[in-house]
Amino acid sequence: MVPFEKLAALLAKQPNKLVFSRPLHEDLPRNLVLQKIEKGKAPYQAVRQFEKKVFHTPVWDLVAYVREALPLWRELHVFGEEDYSALLSKGNVVSLKKLPKQSKAVAVAHNREKNRLIAEGDDLPIFVKLGIFTKEGKVVAAKQEKFRQINRYLELLMDVLKEYKPGDSLRVADYGCGKSYLSFAVYYYLTVKRGLKVDLVGVDLKEDVMEECNRLAQEYGYEGMRFVCANIRDYKPEAPIDLVISLHACDVATDYVLDGAIRQGVKHIFAAPCCQHELAKTLDGALMPMMMRHGIVRERLAALATDSLRVAVLETHDYSVDIVEFVDLADSPKNLLIRAVKHTQSVGFKQARQAEIDSLVALCGKKPTLLRLLEE
Ligand SMILES: C[S@@+](CC[C@H](N)C(=O)[O-])C[C@H]1O[C@@H](n2cnc3c(N)ncnc32)[C@H](O)[C@@H]1O
Numbered sequence: 001m002v003p004f005e006k007l008a009a010l011l012a013k014q015p016n017k018l019v020f021s022r023p024l025h026e027d028l029p030r031n032l033v034l035q036k037i038e039k040g041k042a043p044y045q046a047v048r049q050f051e052k053k054v055f056h057t058p059v060w061d062l063v064a065y066v067r068e069a070l071p072l073w074r075e076l077h078v079f080g081e082e083d084y085s086a087l088l089s090k091g092n093v094v095s096l097k098k099l100p101k102q103s104k105a106v107a108v109a110h111n112r113e114k115n116r117l118i119a120e121g122d123d124l125p126i127f128v129k130l131g132i133f134t135k136e137g138k139v140v141a142a143k144q145e146k147f148r149q150i151n152r153y154l155e156l157l158m159d160v161l162k163e164y165k166p167g168d169s170l171r172v173a174d175y176g177c178g179k180s181y182l183s184f185a186v187y188y189y190l191t192v193k194r195g196l197k198v199d200l201v202g203v204d205l206k207e208d209v210m211e212e213c214n215r216l217a218q219e220y221g222y223e224g225m226r227f228v229c230a231n232i233r234d235y236k237p238e239a240p241i242d243l244v245i246s247l248h249a250c251d252v253a254t255d256y257v258l259d260g261a262i263r264q265g266v267k268h269i270f271a272a273p274c275c276q277h278e279l280a281k282t283l284d285g286a287l288m289p290m291m292m293r294h295g296i297v298r299e300r301l302a303a304l305a306t307d308s309l310r311v312a313v314l315e316t317h318d319y320s321v322d323i324v325e326f327v328d329l330a331d332s333p334k335n336l337l338i339r340a341v342k343h344t345q346s347v348g349f350k351q352a353r354q355a356e357i358d359s360l361v362a363l364c365g366k367k368p369t370l371l372r373l374l375e376e
Pocket of ligand 1: 175176177178179180181182203204205206230231232233246247248249250253256274
């Protein structure tokens, strides 16, 4: 057992971020993030993300807050000048380990941040309105992660859009766009910084949010943008789409995105999935009992199996696909991005992928959503 004072001494150094994970109760969020606020009234804020809602609460006394939260979680990560990982049990700190120095990948990511495609100071008033930039053009502390996420997504996107030259037209759909930070960023970057003619449609279930996004697009003169309230599953674009983007469309909504894009033969697909629960319910425990025993392992295995299946399905439909980590794991556990580009695959390759898909379906005992949708 580690005395609480050891942890308190780390907190006294004012770390940038703390992440509680592996909750002990079902009604808790998946994790609890305590984020340092540079110019806020309170020195920290707590961020609790439930399925569709995020709650922010000011934290005035970090040590007291952490002491109170300890009994509800199994793990705590502290990110500061040095990073630590703590195992918790019944409100006690069981172990406290210093994590190795930044990995090369993280160091590269930090360097990359200095060359962001959308940078502080860019003339982007919509980002002020959306609460990402302050009036002075600085990134709002609580939106740093979102800002990094958007920039990294943009970077990966630009890797594959090099073929487009100023004046070229591009039709984009952002599915599950929500408040549309990503849609506005992509539209701004492609039109203002790259000189393309972009027609972008954002689609989401939330009517009031889509109305507000349409109002903002009009107010800020983004003539090529419009937002539609619809279920991705039923939405039919008016004209062929060249690029589908989707950032954390919940659960099987990513399958709706892929189904539509495959059917329409969309050239580029960029989908970052989110909270896949489907296979967790159906994976057969008898085949991998040791990986099925613990809820968290089962969930992660199911999420990876779902994404692997999505990749294989795309490949059988003549796409070349990869999966990349688009943000650091410390920023978000939902950090995988499926990138697909239309590319004729050989018959033998597709047959081999199909055989893999069939064996996964046999393992699950039930066809996952994407396969069922494509058969409809
Ligand atoms: C986690 S939010 C992500 C929002 C945004 N892409 C972002 O990253 O900030 C997921 C969004 O997907 C939308 N969504 C989920 N299922 C959907 C469906 N079947 N059709 C349309 N939108 C859906 C939700 O309404 C929500 O706004």
